[in-house]
Amino acid sequence: MKQNKPKYKQIIDAAVVVIAENGYHQAQVSKIAKQAGVADGTIYLYFKNKEDILVSLFKEKMGLFIEKIEGETSGKTKAADKLYVLIEKHFSLLSEDHHLAIVTQLELRQSNKDLRLRINDVLKGYLNVVDSIIQIGKETGEFREDLDLRLARQMIFGTIDEIVTTWVMNEEKYDLTALAGKVHHMIVRGFGSSQ
Amino acid sequence: MKQNKPKYKQIIDAAVVVIAENGYHQAQVSKIAKQAGVADGTIYLYFKNKEDILVSLFKEKMGLFIEKIEGETSGKTKAADKLYVLIEKHFSLLSEDHHLAIVTQLELRQSNKDLRLRINDVLKGYLNVVDSIIQIGKETGEFREDLDLRLARQMIFGTIDEIVTTWVMNEEKYDLTALAGKVHHMIVRGFGSSQ
Amino acid sequence: MKQNKPKYKQIIDAAVVVIAENGYHQAQVSKIAKQAGVADGTIYLYFKNKEDILVSLFKEKMGLFIEKIEGETSGKTKAADKLYVLIEKHFSLLSEDHHLAIVTQLELRQSNKDLRLRINDVLKGYLNVVDSIIQIGKETGEFREDLDLRLARQMIFGTIDEIVTTWVMNEEKYDLTALAGKVHHMIVRGFGSSQ
Amino acid sequence: MKQNKPKYKQIIDAAVVVIAENGYHQAQVSKIAKQAGVADGTIYLYFKNKEDILVSLFKEKMGLFIEKIEGETSGKTKAADKLYVLIEKHFSLLSEDHHLAIVTQLELRQSNKDLRLRINDVLKGYLNVVDSIIQIGKETGEFREDLDLRLARQMIFGTIDEIVTTWVMNEEKYDLTALAGKVHHMIVRGFGSSQ
DNA sequence: AATGAATGAGTGTTCATTCAT
């Protein structure tokens, strides 16, 4: 398994650093190799081509991301609590990894359509977690019965993603994780004054 | 004012078509020139460089977009009604312009950080409309007093944007405008069952 | 017609020089461009890719070659005389163009199968001239009636080509053209002594 | 002697197969190693470098080739008969070894000048056989006294080689060996009608 | 104003060879 060889992870971590610090279009393979401390050619012993590095990067990092979030949400029973944990964890995980936040929110989005389609595939794992939370909420009566699953999922992901992206673009000047409560409340209770 | 000369608009419209049909990275200046029916060099009499075409494109189209939405929302008194109109109009305007939808939702996002910052500047006009609706809602008591303006804005924009992007990626297979009501309800009332 | 533009010929002539002096595998596009006094990119305004330069080179040069030989042979009536002129002209034309001789006899043969097939296509023009001479000879009774056209053609071309190649590999140390008479005699009369 | 170790021949035979099936430029050392059933590095225990494989290949195969032809020709007394046997054997040996025919006639010619010079060295053994036949013919009066040894040799080799190459390029669709008689007659008696 | 020929900087990938095990 190539995934277990140390150089595989070494190169992926190097790619995150290089992309975060130089931008997507300035992340040449030779720069990644140098950062990883290997020769250019060595990259191609572990990855089919440059795109494969980027997809693998996203898979590895997003895989861990989803795992952690799944682990945390499974500790809660109520859908609303699960949702809170998801938001809070999403924010905190990216707050803790400056480079990864830049890469996933800004740089990787500059990739071409093919790459973005493959990235979206990986994202499906995350969206499945979201879906199951909504489903549970509907079943327990916490959420409206007539809630549209797809739209609800898109609202949750769209809101979280937009908030994180703005935070990254603002150079992470404020405490993202601290916003989790308010965001959670907006999603669950909406804008309306409680009457 | 160059903006009033016929070739200015001609080139921008050509850019929309070329980018929509070929993708951002295959939208060479020479292709845009050909589509516009002018020589390559002529482009540079109206635009400083390629980036300038894209920013101008976004400004022109988004300007019209904002104008129309502002016009429609001003016809409503209540914040919730204004918000509904904004969502409905946002969906319908993009539904009506296939090329523009592809360009703004998919292709232009592949641009580099600089260009995206300038695009965000243009977007501020739209976000101001959103802000004023939220503000009105808070003042009239329609919306919660403690609603965080920035977060609310990000939720509205993030939700709408994610829904439109998914719709475009799904090749616009379903009726986007028909979703306005549900989306509006989710935003204003949240997921919670009405108690 | 691109073929009439001065830079087209300029680049082809540069390619002949560069290949002759550096060898096929050391004839980089940038070297050819430099020799031609144009920018690298200019090459691609006149040629589809590197292979296209080489095929065009062969077409142009071999085209002239065939034209001249056809012109000279048509001045003779008897097949044997035509054949003599063909051999003599073949030798003298390559004797006069040192660079071309190296390129066609040694360097261009290092190309891959695809390119060689396209080169063979061009050669067909030359072989047609040979064929028509043999045909005439057979019709006039100068040559044996049962002479196999294909084999005779291959003997003529194989002999001439081998002699020229050896001469080029020996660094053109002797007078090639002076050999025409003997070669002609060997082909027409064979090795046999008195008949 | 490395030449006697089993892996030496194993690698050479692998090279013939790989070059014949993939072409000269697609015959990577790693592919040859795989075909030979050894590790890449093992190649370098038996050969100085890649070029050495090819030269050795040519030496081994051409050595056998010359041996066989020498053996057969020595069984004849008259020069013309020896020449016939040489042509017939040359054709039949290559007809029997499809891979070798492709490698010697098409693929190995794509090598660079250095390699071709070393290949020519090996070829000298073959040309010496040809020379001795011509010499004998001149001495016995079978061939013209004033026959130019070098040109006669080049005619014989050039003719045979061209005929074989064409046959290989035509995917060996016809019986090559059957042509020996006609070719022999053309060389010895020429094109002229016997009067 | 309009043209379009010319420019030239920039980069992913292959593969012969080495050498520590």
Add this chain to the structure above:
DNA sequence: CATGAATGAACACTCATTCAT
């Protein structure tokens, strides 16, 4: 003897921009 992971040099081609006409 044998291995095979690691090396790193080398190059065709694109395309935004310019400027002489």
